[in-house]
Amino acid sequence: MINGEKTTGQALRWGMVGGGRTGQVGYKHRTGAQRDGTYQLLAGAFDLDAEQGRDFGRNLGVAEERCYATYQELIASESQRADGVEVVSVATPNFSHYEITRALLQAGIHVVCEKPLFFTVAECVEIKKLAEEKGLIVGVTYGFTGHPLVHQMAAMVAKGMLGDIRLIDLQYTHGFNAGDDSDASEAVKWRTNPKTSGPTFVLGDIGTHLYYLSEVVLPELKIEKLLCDRKSFIASREPLEDHATVLMHYHNGARGRLWVTSVNAGNMGSQRYRFVGSKASVEWSDAHPDQLSYEIQGEPIRILHHGMPYLEAESLALDRMGALHTEGLGDSWANIYLWIAQAIRAQQRADQVFLAGHHCPGIDAGTEGVRWLENCVRSADADASWVEYT
Amino acid sequence: MINGEKTTGQALRWGMVGGGRTGQVGYKHRTGAQRDGTYQLLAGAFDLDAEQGRDFGRNLGVAEERCYATYQELIASESQRADGVEVVSVATPNFSHYEITRALLQAGIHVVCEKPLFFTVAECVEIKKLAEEKGLIVGVTYGFTGHPLVHQMAAMVAKGMLGDIRLIDLQYTHGFNAGDDSDASEAVKWRTNPKTSGPTFVLGDIGTHLYYLSEVVLPELKIEKLLCDRKSFIASREPLEDHATVLMHYHNGARGRLWVTSVNAGNMGSQRYRFVGSKASVEWSDAHPDQLSYEIQGEPIRILHHGMPYLEAESLALDRMGALHTEGLGDSWANIYLWIAQAIRAQQRADQVFLAGHHCPGIDAGTEGVRWLENCVRSADADASWVEYT
Amino acid sequence: MINGEKTTGQALRWGMVGGGRTGQVGYKHRTGAQRDGTYQLLAGAFDLDAEQGRDFGRNLGVAEERCYATYQELIASESQRADGVEVVSVATPNFSHYEITRALLQAGIHVVCEKPLFFTVAECVEIKKLAEEKGLIVGVTYGFTGHPLVHQMAAMVAKGMLGDIRLIDLQYTHGFNAGDDSDASEAVKWRTNPKTSGPTFVLGDIGTHLYYLSEVVLPELKIEKLLCDRKSFIASREPLEDHATVLMHYHNGARGRLWVTSVNAGNMGSQRYRFVGSKASVEWSDAHPDQLSYEIQGEPIRILHHGMPYLEAESLALDRMGALHTEGLGDSWANIYLWIAQAIRAQQRADQVFLAGHHCPGIDAGTEGVRWLENCVRSADADASWVEYT
Amino acid sequence: MINGEKTTGQALRWGMVGGGRTGQVGYKHRTGAQRDGTYQLLAGAFDLDAEQGRDFGRNLGVAEERCYATYQELIASESQRADGVEVVSVATPNFSHYEITRALLQAGIHVVCEKPLFFTVAECVEIKKLAEEKGLIVGVTYGFTGHPLVHQMAAMVAKGMLGDIRLIDLQYTHGFNAGDDSDASEAVKWRTNPKTSGPTFVLGDIGTHLYYLSEVVLPELKIEKLLCDRKSFIASREPLEDHATVLMHYHNGARGRLWVTSVNAGNMGSQRYRFVGSKASVEWSDAHPDQLSYEIQGEPIRILHHGMPYLEAESLALDRMGALHTEGLGDSWANIYLWIAQAIRAQQRADQVFLAGHHCPGIDAGTEGVRWLENCVRSADADASWVEYT
Ligand SMILES: NC(=O)c1ccc[n+]([C@@H]2O[C@H](COP(=O)([O-])OP(=O)(O)OC[C@H]3O[C@@H](n4cnc5c(N)ncnc54)[C@H](O)[C@@H]3O)[C@@H](O)[C@H]2O)c1
Ligand SMILES: NC(=O)c1ccc[n+]([C@@H]2O[C@H](COP(=O)([O-])OP(=O)(O)OC[C@H]3O[C@@H](n4cnc5c(N)ncnc54)[C@H](O)[C@@H]3O)[C@@H](O)[C@H]2O)c1
Ligand SMILES: NC(=O)c1ccc[n+]([C@@H]2O[C@H](COP(=O)([O-])OP(=O)(O)OC[C@H]3O[C@@H](n4cnc5c(N)ncnc54)[C@H](O)[C@@H]3O)[C@@H](O)[C@H]2O)c1
Ligand SMILES: NC(=O)c1ccc[n+]([C@@H]2O[C@H](COP(=O)([O-])OP(=O)(O)OC[C@H]3O[C@@H](n4cnc5c(N)ncnc54)[C@H](O)[C@@H]3O)[C@@H](O)[C@H]2O)c1
Incomplete structure (x- = not known):
C-alpha cells in the first residue's frame, strides 16, 4: 500500500516541455508526478505559444523566470543553475520527442517521454546509447500499467x-x-x-x-x-x-x-x-x-x-485507496512516476542492483x-x- | 406481441430424427415447436440406439408404433399414413443432415434441419433444387435470431x-x-x-x-x-x-x-x-x-x-413475455419454429406472395x-x- | 436437467378461466403448461367478453363447444363430460379468485390460481379445508420461483x-x-x-x-x-x-x-x-x-x-437450456406447472409419500x-x- | 475541466493532526490536498505515538522541527512562526474532533475536519459561533461529493x-x-x-x-x-x-x-x-x-x-481526467480540498460575495x-x- 511516504527522499527538481493549458495529457503528468510530493515542478516550456506557456506556468506556481519560451531556452538556462531541474517530462506531439529527448540527455537531464517514443527503432537505439553514456534514465509514460x-x-x-x-x-x-x-x-x-x-x-x-x-x-x-x-x-x-x-x-x-x-x-x-x-x-x-x-x-x-x-x-x-474505495487513472500515473523517480534516484547513486530488479517503463519498453x-x-x-x- | 394464437391454424403433424435423450439440442427443438401448440409431435426416430429412442419417444407422448428405429423406417411408414407427419426436424450430427434431408424431401415431407446445413455448397444447391421441385420448405434452426x-x-x-x-x-x-x-x-x-x-x-x-x-x-x-x-x-x-x-x-x-x-x-x-x-x-x-x-x-x-x-x-x-419479464433462448426458438410453420402453411396453399415477404431461415440461409x-x-x-x- | 420427458404420463386435461387475448398473464400460463406437453388445453372461459373469449379459444386450438361464456358454464358442462378437464387455471382479477376456485373445487376440479390468492386468510383456510375434503390440489403461480x-x-x-x-x-x-x-x-x-x-x-x-x-x-x-x-x-x-x-x-x-x-x-x-x-x-x-x-x-x-x-x-x-444457453421467465413457469402436474398426478393416485417430499407452491404458500x-x-x-x- | 492551475494563488501552508502511518484516511487527505500544489504540507502531529509520527512526517518531507508530538505543541509552535500553517486537517478518531478543532480555531488556524464532525449539535453550534468570531473556515471532508x-x-x-x-x-x-x-x-x-x-x-x-x-x-x-x-x-x-x-x-x-x-x-x-x-x-x-x-x-x-x-x-x-479516462476517489477528494482552499482564500480576503455563492462542505454540512x-x-x-x- 502506497501512503505517500517518499521512498525517494528529497523531491526531484522537475520541469516539463509541452503539456500546456490546452494540451490533453499534461495534467496527467502533473497529477502523477506531484501526487506524493515526489517531484517538484520548478521549470517549463509548456506551450508553443510562449506567452500562454508563461502565463500557464505562473498559474501552476512556477517562478516567472523559469517559464521558458522554448525547450532550448529551458535547457540552456536550467543547465547553468545549481538548482536546475534534474528531470524533464516531454508531453509534446510525437515528432518532437526525439529531438527534445536527445537535447535533454545531452545536457545531462533525465527524461520522462510520452509514447509512441520516437518514429523509428533506429532512433530508439541511438537514444539508448546516449542515455547509457550519460548515465541517465528515460522513462516512458505508458499510463495504464500502474x-x-x-x-x-x-x-x-x-x-x-x-x-x-x-x-x-x-x-x-x-x-x-x-x-x-x-x-x-x-x-x-x-x-x-x-x-x-x-x-x-x-x-x-x-x-x-x-x-x-x-x-x-x-x-x-x-x-x-x-x-x-x-x-x-x-x-x-x-x-x-x-x-x-x-x-x-x-x-x-x-x-x-x-x-x-x-x-x-x-x-x-x-x-x-x-x-x-x-x-x-x-x-x-x-x-x-x-x-x-x-x-x-x-x-x-x-x-x-x-x-x-x-x-x-x-x-x-x-x-x-484501499479496497473500500475506488482508484482511477490518476492513481496509475502516480505509480508510474514513482517508479521513474525511484529509477532516477538509483541511477544517481549508481545502484545497479536496485535497477536490475526494478519494474519501470524505460527506454526498452519505449523501443x-x-x-x-x-x-x-x-x-x-x-x-x-x-x-x-x- | 405473440400470445399463442395459432396464426397457422391446425397444429402441424410433426416428427423428429435425432435429438434423443442424451442429444444436446433436441429439447430446444421440442420446446420451440410445441410452445404454442403450433406443432404436434407424432413420430420420431430419436436415437441411434433404437430401444432408447423408442423409450424416449414414449415418454414424450409419442404413440408406440410411431417411435421408429431408423429414419428410413419413419419415412416409409409415415408416408403411407393418411395422418402421416407433414414436417420432420433433423437434429443429428452434421454428416447425416444431407442424406436425411434428401430422403425426407423425396418422400414429400417438409424439413427443419440443423446447422451447419451440409458439408458443401454443391449439396445445398442440389437440395434446394429438389425442394423446389417438390414444393417443400427446408427451415434451418439458427436458434438465436428469433x-x-x-x-x-x-x-x-x-x-x-x-x-x-x-x-x-x-x-x-x-x-x-x-x-x-x-x-x-x-x-x-x-x-x-x-x-x-x-x-x-x-x-x-x-x-x-x-x-x-x-x-x-x-x-x-x-x-x-x-x-x-x-x-x-x-x-x-x-x-x-x-x-x-x-x-x-x-x-x-x-x-x-x-x-x-x-x-x-x-x-x-x-x-x-x-x-x-x-x-x-x-x-x-x-x-x-x-x-x-x-x-x-x-x-x-x-x-x-x-x-x-x-x-x-x-x-x-x-x-x-412483455417488458416486465425476461426472455430466454427458448422464446427465440419458438419464434423460429413459428416462422417455419408459417412458411410451410403458405407453401401448402401456394401463397408465393406471403413467402416472398416472409422472414424465415431457409435453404438460402443454410447455403x-x-x-x-x-x-x-x-x-x-x-x-x-x-x-x-x- | 429437464428435457421434456413427461414424468406425469398422459397430458392433463386442462382449462382456463381468464387470461384472454388482452390479459397480461394468460400467455405465461399457456407457455408454462404446454411447454412439454404436460397439459393439453381443452376448454376455457377466457374472457369477460364472451364473444372475444370464444374467438380467442378457437385460435388457441380449443374446440368451439368448449369455449364457454362464463366459468359457471365451463364447470357445468365440463363436469358432465367423461373427458372433462381435470384442472383449471384461474387468471382473472384478484377479487374473483375465491369464488371461482371454490366453484371449481366443489365440482371436483383441481385448480391453479393466480396470486395474491384471495383477499383474507379466512378465505384461504376455508378453501384449504374444502380442497382437503375433495382431495384436490390448489397450485399458486408464484412464477419466479421455478x-x-x-x-x-x-x-x-x-x-x-x-x-x-x-x-x-x-x-x-x-x-x-x-x-x-x-x-x-x-x-x-x-x-x-x-x-x-x-x-x-x-x-x-x-x-x-x-x-x-x-x-x-x-x-x-x-x-x-x-x-x-x-x-x-x-x-x-x-x-x-x-x-x-x-x-x-x-x-x-x-x-x-x-x-x-x-x-x-x-x-x-x-x-x-x-x-x-x-x-x-x-x-x-x-x-x-x-x-x-x-x-x-x-x-x-x-x-x-x-x-x-x-x-x-x-x-x-x-x-x-444448459449452461451454454439463456433461460427466461417462461422456463421458470414451465417448472412451476410441471410441479403442479406432478402434485395432481400424485394426489390422483393418493401418493401421500410423494406429496410430503414434493416442492410445489400450493394452498399453504398462497395462504x-x-x-x-x-x-x-x-x-x-x-x-x-x-x-x-x- | 480542472487542469491544476491554482485558482488560489500561493499554496496554503498546511498541517495535519492524525492521519499517521497506520491511519486509514490520512493518505486521502494528502493526495487530495497536494494534488495540484494547492496545499503545502509543512507541519504535523500525525500520530498518537510521537516517535512514529515524527518518523512518518520526515518521510512525507516535513521538516524535523515541525513534526510535533501533540496537537497542542503544533498549535503552540506554529502560531508563533511567521510562516506558521494557515490550515490544519484533523484526521483523528471522532471523539477528539471537537477539542482539536476548537483549539485550532482559538489559535486562528483554519480547520479541515473529518466526519462525523462532533458528537452533538450543541458542539457544532458552539464551534460555528467560534469560527465566525474568528473569521475562520471549517471544512468537512465528505469525500464522495467531489x-x-x-x-x-x-x-x-x-x-x-x-x-x-x-x-x-x-x-x-x-x-x-x-x-x-x-x-x-x-x-x-x-x-x-x-x-x-x-x-x-x-x-x-x-x-x-x-x-x-x-x-x-x-x-x-x-x-x-x-x-x-x-x-x-x-x-x-x-x-x-x-x-x-x-x-x-x-x-x-x-x-x-x-x-x-x-x-x-x-x-x-x-x-x-x-x-x-x-x-x-x-x-x-x-x-x-x-x-x-x-x-x-x-x-x-x-x-x-x-x-x-x-x-x-x-x-x-x-x-x-476527461471522458476517455477513469476517475477515482482521489479525484473527488482533490475537488473537495480545492473548494476548501478557495473558501479559505476568500475568507482571508473577506470576499463574502464569493463565499455566498460557493459550494463547499463546511460547518453547516457537518452540523x-x-x-x-x-x-x-x-x-x-x-x-x-x-x-x-x-
Ligand atoms: N500516455 C498517455 O496515456 C497519453 C495520452 C494522451 C497523449 N499522449 C501523448 O502525449 C503527447 C502529447 O499529446 P497531447 O494529446 O497532449 O497533445 P496536444 O496537442 O493536446 O498538446 C501538446 C502540447 O504540447 C505543446 N507543445 C507542442 N510542441 C511544443 C514544443 N516544441 N515546445 C513546447 N511545447 C510544445 C503544445 O502547445 C500543447 O500544449 C503525444 O505524444 C501523445 O501521443 C499520451
Ligand atoms: N442450433 C443450435 O443452436 C445448435 C445447438 C447444438 C447443436 N446443434 C446442431 O444439432 C445437431 C446435433 O447436435 P447435438 O449436439 O444435439 O448432437 P448430439 O450428439 O448430442 O445428439 C445427436 C442425437 O442424434 C441421434 N442420432 C444420431 N444419428 C442418428 C440417426 N441416424 N438417426 C436417428 N438419430 C440419430 C443421437 O442418438 C443423439 O440423440 C448438430 O448438427 C449440431 O451442429 C445446433
Ligand atoms: N404470477 C404472475 O407473475 C402474475 C403476473 C401478472 C398478473 N398476475 C395475476 O393474474 C391475475 C390476472 O391479472 P392480469 O394482469 O392478467 O389481468 P388482466 O386484466 O390483464 O386480464 C384479466 C383477464 O381475465 C378475464 N376475465 C376477468 N374476469 C373474468 C371472468 N369472470 N371470467 C372469465 N374471464 C375473466 C379478462 O377478460 C381478461 O382477459 C391477477 O390476479 C394478477 O395478480 C400474476
Ligand atoms: N471521509 C472519509 O471518507 C473517511 C474515511 C475514513 C475515516 N474517516 C474519518 O477519519 C477519522 C479517522 O479515521 P481513521 O479510520 O483514519 O482512523 P485510524 O484509527 O485508522 O487513524 C487515526 C490516526 O490518528 C492518529 N491520532 C489519533 N489521535 C491523535 C491525536 N490526538 N493526535 C495526533 N494523532 C492522533 C492515530 O495515531 C492514527 O494515525 C475518523 O473521524 C473517521 O470517521 C473519514
Whole structure:
C-alpha cells in the first residue's frame, strides 16, 4: 500500500516541455508526478505559444523566470543553475520527442517521454546509447500499467495460474474521431498527419498501450509473425489509419488479436484485455480498473477486487485507496512516476542492483513499442499480409 | 406481441430424427415447436440406439408404433399414413443432415434441419433444387435470431439510424473444450472428427450463428475478401480447429472481425455482436438478450429494453413475455419454429406472395453459412492468407 | 436437467378461466403448461367478453363447444363430460379468485390460481379445508420461483454455506405506473380499486413474489414483527398504495427490508434478492436469472452460472437450456406447472409419500402470502407502526 | 475541466493532526490536498505515538522541527512562526474532533475536519459561533461529493429534469466487519466504543456520507419525520450498531430509505444512490463513479459518462481526467480540498460575495450530519419508532 511516504527522499527538481493549458495529457503528468510530493515542478516550456506557456506556468506556481519560451531556452538556462531541474517530462506531439529527448540527455537531464517514443527503432537505439553514456534514465509514460490489478495478472501468469498461454485478446476502441476532421482540434490535426504523428495514427496513439500492457503481463511471450490490416474511414486521415486489426502468432504457439480504432461510434474508450491459458483466463478493463475477472473452466467466475488481502503481494504493494474505495487513472500515473523517480534516484547513486530488479517503463519498453509499430506498418503496407517479426 | 394464437391454424403433424435423450439440442427443438401448440409431435426416430429412442419417444407422448428405429423406417411408414407427419426436424450430427434431408424431401415431407446445413455448397444447391421441385420448405434452426432485439438492430440499420456501416465485430467464444478430449462425450467426439463434423469444428458449430445473425442485421452487406486463421490447441482435434479468427472486407468498404473458440477457459459461451456505423453503433449479446446498447457518438449510451413501446414494430411483434419479464433462448426458438410453420402453411396453399415477404431461415440461409465455411477453410488452408469470396 | 420427458404420463386435461387475448398473464400460463406437453388445453372461459373469449379459444386450438361464456358454464358442462378437464387455471382479477376456485373445487376440479390468492386468510383456510375434503390440489403461480438458481440459494442456505442469516433485502420496483391513470388499461384499473384488487395494490401485486421467494430460500425463518409504510403518489389510487417499504424482524434476530413500487420511473421491473449470512451472502435478480453472486467476506466474489456441474443437485435438476444457453421467465413457469402436474398426478393416485417430499407452491404458500399482506395492512393502517406478526 | 492551475494563488501552508502511518484516511487527505500544489504540507502531529509520527512526517518531507508530538505543541509552535500553517486537517478518531478543532480555531488556524464532525449539535453550534468570531473556515471532508456526476444529478434536479421528487434510496453496505472483533485494528476498536466513536457506529461512519450526498443533490428537501431501526450482530459492539435502516418522510411527501451496514458479507463497500422523480430517475454508485444512469419512464435508459460535452456545466467544470479516462476517489477528494482552499482564500480576503455563492462542505454540512444522527438515535432508542425531525 502506497501512503505517500517518499521512498525517494528529497523531491526531484522537475520541469516539463509541452503539456500546456490546452494540451490533453499534461495534467496527467502533473497529477502523477506531484501526487506524493515526489517531484517538484520548478521549470517549463509548456506551450508553443510562449506567452500562454508563461502565463500557464505562473498559474501552476512556477517562478516567472523559469517559464521558458522554448525547450532550448529551458535547457540552456536550467543547465547553468545549481538548482536546475534534474528531470524533464516531454508531453509534446510525437515528432518532437526525439529531438527534445536527445537535447535533454545531452545536457545531462533525465527524461520522462510520452509514447509512441520516437518514429523509428533506429532512433530508439541511438537514444539508448546516449542515455547509457550519460548515465541517465528515460522513462516512458505508458499510463495504464500502474494499475494494481495489471500486476495481479502478471503475478498470476508468472505463478502458472493460467497454465500455458493460448489466446490474447486486446482492444482499445473509442469513437471520438467518428466524425470527420473539419473542426479538428490541434491534438487531432497533428495525430492525423504523418509528419507530426509518425507512420501511424491509432496504432501508435492507443495500440502501443495495449501492446505494452500485454508485455507487462506476459514478459516471456515473443511475437513470431504478425498481420496488420489498417484503414482510414475518413479520407483526410490517409495514409494513416483510424482502424486497425493485428493478428499475432507467438512462438509458444499462442495466438493474439488486437483491435484499435477511434471511429467506434458511441464508445468512450474502453480497453479490454483478455489472457486465456490452458487452465484459466483473466480479463481486465481500464474502465473498471478495480476489478479483475479470473475464470477457471468449470468453476464459478471469480471477481477479484483491488486492495483485498487475497491478492498477490505485487498488486497489493501498488494500492493507494484501499479496497473500500475506488482508484482511477490518476492513481496509475502516480505509480508510474514513482517508479521513474525511484529509477532516477538509483541511477544517481549508481545502484545497479536496485535497477536490475526494478519494474519501470524505460527506454526498452519505449523501443519495443516502436518496433511493434514498424512491424505493423510493414505488414499493412504489404497488403495486410503476414510478416516475420523483426 | 405473440400470445399463442395459432396464426397457422391446425397444429402441424410433426416428427423428429435425432435429438434423443442424451442429444444436446433436441429439447430446444421440442420446446420451440410445441410452445404454442403450433406443432404436434407424432413420430420420431430419436436415437441411434433404437430401444432408447423408442423409450424416449414414449415418454414424450409419442404413440408406440410411431417411435421408429431408423429414419428410413419413419419415412416409409409415415408416408403411407393418411395422418402421416407433414414436417420432420433433423437434429443429428452434421454428416447425416444431407442424406436425411434428401430422403425426407423425396418422400414429400417438409424439413427443419440443423446447422451447419451440409458439408458443401454443391449439396445445398442440389437440395434446394429438389425442394423446389417438390414444393417443400427446408427451415434451418439458427436458434438465436428469433430474439426480438436482433430484429430491432436490423430495423435500425434499415432505417439508416447507424449511418454507413463501418465495423462489424462478432464473437462466440466459450471454454467448454478447454481441456483435452480424453473423456469426451459423443457430441464432442463427432464434432472433432472431419468425417462426422465436416471441414470445420468451431467455425461450423458456432461461427455460423455469428455469420447468419450478421446477415439478418445487414442483409445488404457482401463479403469481398476474407482471411481465416485457425488452429487447434488440442492436438487430437486436428486438422479441425478449436480457435479461429476471420477478417472480412465487405464491398462497401466495411471491415469485419469474427472470433470463435471453444477453449476460452472460464467462459460459458458469450456471444457479442457489435455493428458500428458512421452515426452510431449497436451492441447485443445473447447472454442478456433483453437489452440492446444503442450508442450515438457524443450522446449518452441508450439501453433499449425488449417489449418497450419505443422499439421498432418488427421487434415488438416478436415479443412474448412483455417488458416486465425476461426472455430466454427458448422464446427465440419458438419464434423460429413459428416462422417455419408459417412458411410451410403458405407453401401448402401456394401463397408465393406471403413467402416472398416472409422472414424465415431457409435453404438460402443454410447455403450461405456453408459458403462462408468453404471460404474460411480455403483461406485457412492457404496459410491464413486473403482469398476472394466466392 | 429437464428435457421434456413427461414424468406425469398422459397430458392433463386442462382449462382456463381468464387470461384472454388482452390479459397480461394468460400467455405465461399457456407457455408454462404446454411447454412439454404436460397439459393439453381443452376448454376455457377466457374472457369477460364472451364473444372475444370464444374467438380467442378457437385460435388457441380449443374446440368451439368448449369455449364457454362464463366459468359457471365451463364447470357445468365440463363436469358432465367423461373427458372433462381435470384442472383449471384461474387468471382473472384478484377479487374473483375465491369464488371461482371454490366453484371449481366443489365440482371436483383441481385448480391453479393466480396470486395474491384471495383477499383474507379466512378465505384461504376455508378453501384449504374444502380442497382437503375433495382431495384436490390448489397450485399458486408464484412464477419466479421455478428459476434453477433460486433453488441453488435454498440449497446453499440449507447446507449452512451462508452461516446464520442476518439480513434480507428484497426489492421489486418498476416504473410502469409512474404516470397517472387517465389512460389506464383494464389491468391497471382493477388493480387500483380495493373492490377488485383487495386490500393492497403493489404489496399484493408484486410484493407477494418477493415474500414467497424469500420463504423458498429461507423456509425456517419466521417473522416476529413487521412495519409497513405505504403511500400512493397518484391520488386516484388511494387508499391503495403504489409504494411500500416493509421492515421485518425475524425470530432468529435477522432483519429484513422489502421495497415495492410501481412508480420507480425508468425501471422495467428489476427484482433484487440479497441474503446475508454470518459467513457469506448470495444475491440474485430475475433480470439476469442465469447468474448468482456468491460472496464470502474476504474472498473474491463468485459468479455462479446456471447449468454448471458445480451447482447443487437441486438446482441442476431444474435446468432446461444448459449452461451454454439463456433461460427466461417462461422456463421458470414451465417448472412451476410441471410441479403442479406432478402434485395432481400424485394426489390422483393418493401418493401421500410423494406429496410430503414434493416442492410445489400450493394452498399453504398462497395462504402465507395473504397472511403477510394482512400484517402489512394492519401496520400501515396503524400509522406505519410495528405490529406483532399474527 | 480542472487542469491544476491554482485558482488560489500561493499554496496554503498546511498541517495535519492524525492521519499517521497506520491511519486509514490520512493518505486521502494528502493526495487530495497536494494534488495540484494547492496545499503545502509543512507541519504535523500525525500520530498518537510521537516517535512514529515524527518518523512518518520526515518521510512525507516535513521538516524535523515541525513534526510535533501533540496537537497542542503544533498549535503552540506554529502560531508563533511567521510562516506558521494557515490550515490544519484533523484526521483523528471522532471523539477528539471537537477539542482539536476548537483549539485550532482559538489559535486562528483554519480547520479541515473529518466526519462525523462532533458528537452533538450543541458542539457544532458552539464551534460555528467560534469560527465566525474568528473569521475562520471549517471544512468537512465528505469525500464522495467531489465526483463530477454527483453535481450532474444536482443540476438535473435543479432544472426539474426529474419532476417532483418521490423516492430516495440510499445504501452504503460493506462487509468488512462481518466477523467479530477479536483481532480488530485500532480503527475498528475506537469505532465500536461509544466513548471514542460517539453515539453511533455505522450511521456516523458511513451513513453521514449518504445523507450529505443526498443533501447536495436535493438541497430543498427537508425531513419531517424519521424512523431508525438499528442493531449490532456482534454483541461486543453494543450499544452501537453495525446495521441500521432509516425511513424518512420529507415535507414534499417524498419517501426515503437508507441502509447502512458493515456486516454485508462479501461486499467491498458499494454505495448506491437512486433519486426517483415523477418524470425520471437517476442512479449513481461510487464504485463506478464515471457513469450515471438517467431513466425516463417509457424511454431507453441513458448512461451518462463523465467528461462528455452533453453534461451540465456544473459537472464538466469538476472533471479532471476527461471522458476517455477513469476517475477515482482521489479525484473527488482533490475537488473537495480545492473548494476548501478557495473558501479559505476568500475568507482571508473577506470576499463574502464569493463565499455566498460557493459550494463547499463546511460547518453547516457537518452540523446537519450530526443533527441527522441525533434524530436517528432518538428514534432507535424509542424502539425504532417514528420521531419528528428536530
Ligand atoms: N500516455 C498517455 O496515456 C497519453 C495520452 C494522451 C497523449 N499522449 C501523448 O502525449 C503527447 C502529447 O499529446 P497531447 O494529446 O497532449 O497533445 P496536444 O496537442 O493536446 O498538446 C501538446 C502540447 O504540447 C505543446 N507543445 C507542442 N510542441 C511544443 C514544443 N516544441 N515546445 C513546447 N511545447 C510544445 C503544445 O502547445 C500543447 O500544449 C503525444 O505524444 C501523445 O501521443 C499520451
Ligand atoms: N442450433 C443450435 O443452436 C445448435 C445447438 C447444438 C447443436 N446443434 C446442431 O444439432 C445437431 C446435433 O447436435 P447435438 O449436439 O444435439 O448432437 P448430439 O450428439 O448430442 O445428439 C445427436 C442425437 O442424434 C441421434 N442420432 C444420431 N444419428 C442418428 C440417426 N441416424 N438417426 C436417428 N438419430 C440419430 C443421437 O442418438 C443423439 O440423440 C448438430 O448438427 C449440431 O451442429 C445446433
Ligand atoms: N404470477 C404472475 O407473475 C402474475 C403476473 C401478472 C398478473 N398476475 C395475476 O393474474 C391475475 C390476472 O391479472 P392480469 O394482469 O392478467 O389481468 P388482466 O386484466 O390483464 O386480464 C384479466 C383477464 O381475465 C378475464 N376475465 C376477468 N374476469 C373474468 C371472468 N369472470 N371470467 C372469465 N374471464 C375473466 C379478462 O377478460 C381478461 O382477459 C391477477 O390476479 C394478477 O395478480 C400474476
Ligand atoms: N471521509 C472519509 O471518507 C473517511 C474515511 C475514513 C475515516 N474517516 C474519518 O477519519 C477519522 C479517522 O479515521 P481513521 O479510520 O483514519 O482512523 P485510524 O484509527 O485508522 O487513524 C487515526 C490516526 O490518528 C492518529 N491520532 C489519533 N489521535 C491523535 C491525536 N490526538 N493526535 C495526533 N494523532 C492522533 C492515530 O495515531 C492514527 O494515525 C475518523 O473521524 C473517521 O470517521 C473519514
